[in-house]
Ligand code: SF4
């Protein structure tokens with residue numbers, strides 16, 4: 001978040017990633033004296049080499065290096081940089097790692113080269129995977145060369161933890177982090193939502209990693225476990241039961257009675273706070289049928305959540321699910337639920353016809369198609385009005401679901417005219 | 418802190434309850450080194466003023482009845498465009514993709530195309546498929562035409578010879594390193610006509626219009642004017658009923674296709690047209706001029722009909738090409754527009770305005786703001802265009818202004834100028850929101866892309882009626898901002 005993200009590619013690859021998803025942050029640069037920019041640093045600007053035809057023919061490493069040096073001069077607040085190559089720059093064989101090393105030396109700030117061209121791998125998931133491995137390797141090396149970035153022995157506490165696989169969509173982080181802090185933990189890192197580079201270097205210095213999105217980031221938790229003996233716990237932070245279980249599991253891992261009691265207190269306090277609201281929604285949503293289509297992990301995080309609202313899951317689809325994900329989904333839904341891997345629009349339409357869901361949890365691209373069929377939708381990638389995670393986010397989630405289902409428009413659309 | 422909220426109301430928690438604090442990353446504002454401000458002096462592009470070619474070609478294709486773009490490249494290149502369309506139109510858009518993986522990078526995209534096209538034809542029964550290339554397929558050097566032949570042979574074997582008649586194919590080469598989305602549309606306009614247009618020998622009384630990247634609302638306004646003129650017309654790449662469709666409940670036929678779009682037949686007949694109008698010179702002139710060269714259909718390439726002069730110019734040319742008079746009804750609309758301009762002149766005169774967007778939009782809007790007595794200060798032409806620059810120069814010469822024109826610059830450069838010489842109002846797209854808030858100036862949205870307004874895509878800015886609406890938006894934005902300094906009632 002406090003880094004420059006420079007996309008080494010023709011203009012589109014960078015343009016499209018510019019401030020799109022709602023993964024937010026609170027680090028801002030100055031727009032003018034006394035006025036902060038209107039959006040957090042990592043979303044406000046898009047840095048790219050915007051490769052031209054000539055660059056493609058003659059190679060673009062020189063240009064990349066110059067571009068990165070300029071970017072550092074223009075954005076002096078940046079603590080480092082991440083440079084990405086993409087399909088075309090990978091195809092022409094530009095060595096971005098070399099550039100990263102050179103520039104890092106020159107400006108004295110960390111630069112990470114991330115090779116993640118869209119064509120390598122089956123989906124977005126492979127991009128996550130690649131990023132995890134490369135990032136970890138780079139992290140180790142950087143720590144070795146710059147030991148000052150590690151957490152000092154005397155500053156370490158046994159309660160230092162990482163939260164991994166949490167992208168701070170619509171400020172989920174603000175409901176999640178305090179829950180763990182109240183347990184008495186110190187959160188070193190959220191990997192990566194609203195993350196600071198200096199903290200990321202301390203990933204291996206924690207005593208425990210709590211893994212949320214388990215498809216995109218278990219890899220790095222696993223690597224840290226292997227390399228530094230930092231164990232990890234998988235949790236789900238959506239809905240009441242799962243969030244409560246997460247707190248209990250973490251407290252149990254530390255094995256201290258005091259923390260266990262604290263967990264129960266937090267759970268009780270939080271549930272009391274949200275209970276009237278949740279009940280209000282549950283009453284109105286009971287018995288509704290829902291179809292879920294998102295990236296893999298949420299598809300198995302959410303059936304439980306839907307149950308808590310009295311809703312019935314009739315179909316599950318994922319964009320980048322692996323076998324393991326499907327096993328988990330099957331485990332969590334009722335028999336007879338329709339399950340489809342990476343469906344195309346055609347299959348989505350067929351699903352709607354056969355399952356007739358009352359609600360479709362899906363992303364931006366599909367939601368307009370589904371609405372044409374008179375089925376309410378909820379943007380489940382970036383959310384409608386989040387945060388949705390944790391206890392308090394659950395009320396927002398329920399509210400947005402209710403708003404989608406209860407809007408009079410669907411009734412009006414069904415009337416004969 | 419959020420945990421102090423004891424009981425959560427059923428409305429949930431809002432950003433406001435979250436109380437998130439902005440944290441500055443550095444102690445104070447440091448201006449960029451002056452020599453790095455102009456785009457031309459930098460290797461790094463910051464906040465590009467345009468996106469990549471395939472988007473324009475896909476936009477055009479989605480304006481054709483039962484047509485699907487097939488993107489020869491990796492998934493990202495398609496997914497992002499679909500996001501962009503969803504944001505702008507809030508409509509579904511079917512776009513197929515060859516999903517390149519490593520083997521495609523090594524062996525080329527033959528298999529991907531042959532299989533992909535076959536599946537598309539079987540499942541979706543489209544009437545037309547536009548193969549849109551990407552940077553990767555161009556770098557790999559895919560020979561699309563030969564792949565396509567192979568796909569057709571295969572399908573003929575499997576589905577019978579009818580398939581050659583039932584589905585039309587157009588290939589649009591759109592490597593992004595060679596141009597922007599505007600050029601992508603432009604190329605598509607040429608390739609569609611090249612692949613489909615014929616001359617039957619008998620001239621038919623009709624004109625063709627290539628709108629460029631106008632909104633559905635704009636296209637409907639064009640049709641409205643044509644109807645008042647009594648001119649039989651065909652809008653090519655007509656997204657007005659594909660990317661703006663009613664919610665009807667469960668359609669009885671799947672897969673879902675929007676009801677509208679230009680029929681393939683209209684492209685075929687374009688060779689017989691009386692005239693062809695390219696109403697966005699940078700996005701569509703290639704098609705119009707090709708038709709002129711090949712079939713001698715007179716091509717009129719003109720500034721987008723935004724404002725009085727440009728609309729007059731358009732209608733006069735239509736009248737000339739079709740030999741029809743301009744009806745009183747259009748004169749009436751023009752009069753209403755002028756009336757609105759007269760009523761609001763105290764709000765618009767001498768206001769400094771900065772503009773930003775695609776060349777066709779910005780050039781036309783420059784004429785319009787000049788007509789309103791506004792003073793254009795900094796104009797960012799998002800895609801370098803000689804024609805747009807010339808158009809802007811002409812307008813400013815006529816009205817005596819000397820704006821700084823950043824032709825093909827990036828937003829960083831333009832924003833820096835705005836910070837140091839704050840205008841009264843900005844005309845630009847949704848990417849200008851940040852700068853507008855930072856310098857606290859109202860932003861009137863127009864052009865590509867506008868994704869943070871609802872209904873924008875339905876409200877025209879072209880023609881006299883569209884001009885009146887556009888004017889109202891500009892004035893209301895100024896009023897909202899400066900009220901009660903400006904007197905709204907007397
Ligand atoms: S710039 Fe090229 S590679 Fe990038 S999204 Fe556009 S077409 Fe794809």
Ligand code: SF4
Nearest residue numbers: 086087118491493494
């Ligand atoms: S798939 Fe490759 S070329 Fe396309 S947007 Fe992703 S990285 Fe860029």
